[in-house]
Amino acid sequence: MEHMINRKVEDFQVSAFAKGEFIEVTQEDLMGHWSVLFFYPADFTFVCPTELGDLADHYEEFQKEGCEIYSVSEDTHFVHKAWADASDTIRKIKYVMLADPAGELARQFGVLVEKEGQALRGTFILNPEGVVKAYEIHDMGIGRNAQELLRKVQAAKFVEEHGDQVCPAKWQPGEETLSPSLDLVGML
Amino acid sequence: MGMDNISLKSSLITPELEEQIKGVFAKLEHDLSLICIINPEDSASVEMAELVNHITGLSEKLSCQLYDSAEGKEKFPELDTTLLPATALYRQEHYTGISFHGVTGGKEMNSLIFAIYNASGPGQEMEKRIKKKLDKLTHKNEIKIFVSLSCHHCAQQVITCQKMAAECEAIEARMIDARLYPEMVEKYKIERIPMTVINEKEILLGNKNMDEIYQILRTYK
Numbered sequence: 001m002e003h004m005i006n007r008k009v010e011d012f013q014v015s016a017f018a019k020g021e022f023i024e025v026t027q028e029d030l031m032g033h034w035s036v037l038f039f040y041p042a043d044f045t046f047v048c049p050t051e052l053g054d055l056a057d058h059y060e061e062f063q064k065e066g067c068e069i070y071s072v073s074e075d076t077h078f079v080h081k082a083w084a085d086a087s088d089t090i091r092k093i094k095y096v097m098l099a100d101p102a103g104e105l106a107r108q109f110g111v112l113v114e115k116e117g118q119a120l121r122g123t124f125i126l127n128p129e130g131v132v133k134a135y136e137i138h139d140m141g142i143g144r145n146a147q148e149l150l151r152k153v154q155a156a157k158f159v160e161e162h163g164d165q166v167c168p169a170k171w172q173p174g175e176e177t178l179s180p181s182l183d184l185v186g187m188l
Numbered sequence: 189m190g191m192d193n194i195s196l197k198s199s200l201i202t203p204e205l206e207e208q209i210k211g212v213f214a215k216l217e218h219d220l221s222l223i224c225i226i227n228p229e230d231s232a233s234v235e236m237a238e239l240v241n242h243i244t245g246l247s248e249k250l251s252c253q254l255y256d257s258a259e260g261k262e263k264f265p266e267l268d269t270t271l272l273p274a275t276a277l278y279r280q281e282h283y284t285g286i287s288f289h290g291v292t293g294g295k296e297m298n299s300l301i302f303a304i305y306n307a308s309g310p311g312q313e314m315e316k317r318i319k320k321k322l323d324k325l326t327h328k329n330e331i332k333i334f335v336s337l338s339c340h341h342c343a344q345q346v347i348t349c350q351k352m353a354a355e356c357e358a359i360e361a362r363m364i365d366a367r368l369y370p371e372m373v374e375k376y377k378i379e380r381i382p383m384t385v386i387n388e389k390e391i392l393l394g395n396k397n398m399d400e401i402y403q404i405l406r407t408y409k
Contacts, residue, residue: 158380165394166380167339169366169373177235178294178337180200182208182301187312187347188215 017080034067039119069095213247217309225260236273285353290365294337299346322356327408345382
């Protein structure tokens with residue numbers, strides 16, 4: 001299977017539920033800012049509201065990074081609304097919830113389980129040109145962490161702005177000195 | 189531990205590594221002193237002192253002088269003795285502008301070996317056009333390169349800056365292992381390395397070539 005890195009999002013048009021309203025979203029809406037497409041299997045399940053709520057709690061931090069979040073499931077926008085009406089966790093969501101009942105988006109990103117009509121838990125980070133820069137795909141029951149996703153968005157942005165000639169630093173005082181390694185090839 | 193009890197051998201230098209280093213040091217041209225200022229009670233200081241003892245024992249062109257912080261501060265006012273261990277390269281009792289704060293283990297062993305090679309000669313080749321540019325610098329420039337010992341990009345940045353220091357009296361290039369100095373991490377908000385701070389004002393992230401570094405240095409008159 002071919003990977004998704006550096007693949008540009010293809011044309012799509014789906015309905016969505018956002019801040020109590022029904023809207024249309026196309027690939028054009030993903031341009032000009034960083035985006036996260038956050039696939040999950042279905043509304044009205046138990047793991048999903050936990051991670052969607054986690055994402056809602058961190059939404060402001062994503063926005064500070066200039067990143068929009070789009071959750072995606074294979075439900076209709078009407079089901080998204082019904083779920084928001086029924087769940088306090090979902091009602092607090094301010095990001096856009098895309099409805100993909102025809103599987104158009106899930107198929108494009110390779111996360112559709114055809115015989116179940118549900119999406120795997122796939123997370124895709126797209127740059128302002130709509131190009132995938134990082135992604136992860138979990139099996140149905142394995143949840144994700146919004147804080148870790150935020151770190152990945154920040155890292156993707158950093159690399160785009162500064163190139164890849166840096167290492168992230170996680171300072172841990174008290175570690176032992178590393179054994180030396182010499183690499184003199186071609187430098188003398 | 190007292191200054192006299194510091195071993196002449198370092199457990200960081202394996203026999204294989206020793207042979208590699210000897211191969212480079214066989215080419216050295218001029219005498220070089222490694223001044224190592226330490227706190228004898230601090231384990232990182234002792235580790236670096238042993239490393240410098242061991243390394244300088246691999247070539248007749250090299251010598252090692254160990255000092256405690258009080259004596260080092262008095263004898264070498266040009267060095268920053270607030271970040272120990274501090275190791276500096278001197279050619280004919282003249283500071284080359286090349287120094288290291290921390291233990292040059294991990295990838296930074298490359299930086300130390302290249303610094304010695306570049307300061308003693310023959311050194312890595314430098315493009316003539318770059319050398320000409322560096323010769324025009326008059327303002328004293330201080331470059332700090334914050335590193336981590338496991339960062340493969342960091343050593344390259346240190347080697348580049350210290351090569352410039354070896355070729356130009358107006359440049360001082362100091363490697364600083366940020367892990368050892370949390371106050372530096374806090375002061376400069378270091379989250380990614382290599383992070384290069386020029387004259388306490390300009391900050392560069394990642395590897396930069398000599399042209400890019402020169403473009404900043406030339407703005408200081």
